[in-house]
Amino acid sequence: MSDRLSTYWIYQRPVNDMLQLQTNLNKTQEQISSGKRILTPADDPVGASRVLQLNQEIALMDQYERNITLLDARLEQEEGVLSAVEDSVARIRELAVQAGNAGVLTEEDRIAIAAEVRERVDEMVDLMNTKDGSGEFLFSGFSGNTQPFVKNPGGGYGYAGDEGVRFLQVSQTITLASSDSGKDVFMDIPADEISFTSYANTENTGNPPGVISAGITIDQQALDAFYPEDAVITFENPLDIDPPEQNFTVRRKSDGRVLGGLENVRFTPGAPIQVGGVAVNISGNPDPGDQFVIESSRNQGVLTTFEKFLFTLENYPPGEGFDEVYDANIEQTLNNLDNTIANVSQVRARIGARLNTSESVVNQHADNKLAAKDIKSSIEDLDFAEAVSRLQMESFILQAAQQSFAQTSRLSLFDFI
Template sequence: MRMSFNMKFNLGLNGVLNTNAKMSRAQEQLTKQTRILTPADDPASSAKVLGLDQSLAQTEQYQNNSILLKNNLALQETVLSNMRTSMDRARVLAIASGNGAYAEEDLRAVAAELRNIQIELQDLMNTKNAEGGYIFAGFQDKNVPYVFNPVSGRYEFEGDDGQKSLQISPTIALPGNDSGKFVFDDVPARFKTSAASIVAGGATSASITVTNQDQFDRFYRSNYDNLTPANNTFNVVFTAPDQYEIQQNGTALVPPVTGTYTAGESINFRGTRITVDGPAVPGQVDFSLQPPEKKNILDTLEEFIARLENPDLSAFQLNEGILDAISQISNSADKVDNFMANVGGRINVIDSVFETNEDLKINNKSYRADLSEVDYAAALTEITKQEIALQAISATFTKVSGVSLFDFLR
């Protein structure tokens, strides 16, 4: 076959360009630290790398969510811990106010300290997070959760019962806040009875007092009937000769509760003490279980402070106020403890999932590197090889392109 000058020139030029392109590709792989410059280089691996990149980006977002969530929960845990300390102090003061040696000035001093504790608790209940939202307001985190209503004389909750959750893994989403409605408002007040009332007989007065709150609470929970209010009425029926029976809405209890009544002595029943003055036999004294009530600790302290500051309060009324305050503060403290434990559990889950996500990131990055990252030794060898090839082709092209018939004739 006859080879023209143009054919020789083009063949030599193409060899130089192809070799230069191979060397440039190796240099680009080394610069970008990947052997897949375009999907066409390795379609299967390119698709896997794309999926791994998306997975890594998603996992990174989960990690950012975990950090934000843990910070919010740590703030809530700190707030609840401080509130718990203040509640303990309030309970100590409530117990101390029952000291019979306390004068009116002493009770006012206790009330003043309780007022400061109340202000501190309200401030903690209205805590904001780093984003400026109230942590106990639910979804309504721009509203102040607890405000005092001067008309009702109550501290009212202005938030809702929502919880803002964040995804920390494909299947796990945890709330980063708790509504004050459940932490502070959904707390039962002390279970109590109505005042004893004389229904029949010649008794001059009757009273009922809770002497063992734990025992009475168990009795209350077992017997309070929310559907039929009449069943919450209990009757102390005195019959001759000097006998009594306690009934529920006119029906004997199972097993029956009976005994011998001695004038001037009280009757003990399920954590209560029933006292009747005057000729009780025959006769009847009734009392009822009061409906359950829920209130927040701010209202509890407000009522207790008002009692301590009232100089006209009887000893019985003061004692009832003390019992109410101690019970409510204890219930509130227990509720705070429960939520602190719940928050701690969520933080533990976050830490565990965070570590799992970190391991997953390491595995995915390792797999991605196996699929796409360039082998430095191979890339450098390829560059050197192409450089040598380019030099050889260039020298050969120069000599071949200079050969002609005139050179042969000379």
């Protein structure tokens, strides 16, 4: 017995088949226009997953490359600043050599050298407070918006930054320092011999404020014996002496013991105060309770070296009974300048090593990214020759189906009545 076909089936089945053929044709056309074989994850679940993974890897390498660009820019700027610092220190050393030749040094020469040293101090402070391209200070550690080197109202320069070092990740396993602490570069420099720094208490209230000089070492053996103690110069009540007058007492910081009999000493602005093998001057108008600190140390910052050299030139000139002290401090200045150049050179060497590493890493990223893109292309990119052939085949099949349907749809008795 023959099977009977319903009119619905005769019409709907061919229509469904033609719709599917049209869908396939449209998809092939979309693949050709986009150049991609995988349009949705359903086209190739495994391939789509691999492409997603490769896209993430490429995006991560792009981020690493951006980090390296930032790192290189910052390090190259820092290296340029340190090169200028070395030039400035080298010039100060030339001046110190000239000043050390006391036999031919004239008064005019000494004054001219002191004037240039003063200018070089300002130049050095400007270099040490350099900002990067984003407006942050290069040498302030994590405190990028804080000026690292600030002139204290009471004399000398203080470091207001921190000791933090910023790092940038340049690969999955490598992080490189993008900065150096100003304290490490310019402050923690080994001194030729035991040295000292002098500064005023930030809570002093004198008006005009009392200012302490950089000072000078007048007896190295005494300073060696005094180390590691510190001295505090405290201004006392004027009524403590008769007649009432500004006076000060020098005490050891660790236990408050009076040093060298310097108790209630009448204050003469600009007169030397000698304690523990060093001499400093205090000027201005300190109030009772104002304090000034002399801190012994094995390190000496570059600005302290400059200021002590300047202090020596201006206050202990040769030929006026200070020849031995003058010569000793010129020698220390030269040695400390050499130590400064050595320290800065070490920092520059570290910067060079980081730049070399970043160059190697960025080349590695370029190779890895190229390989990842090749793999990604082999997975998701379309074979145009195959796709065009398939498009022609699908178009031919669709046309045949449409013509076949047109023929079979007219096989009805009603067409022959």
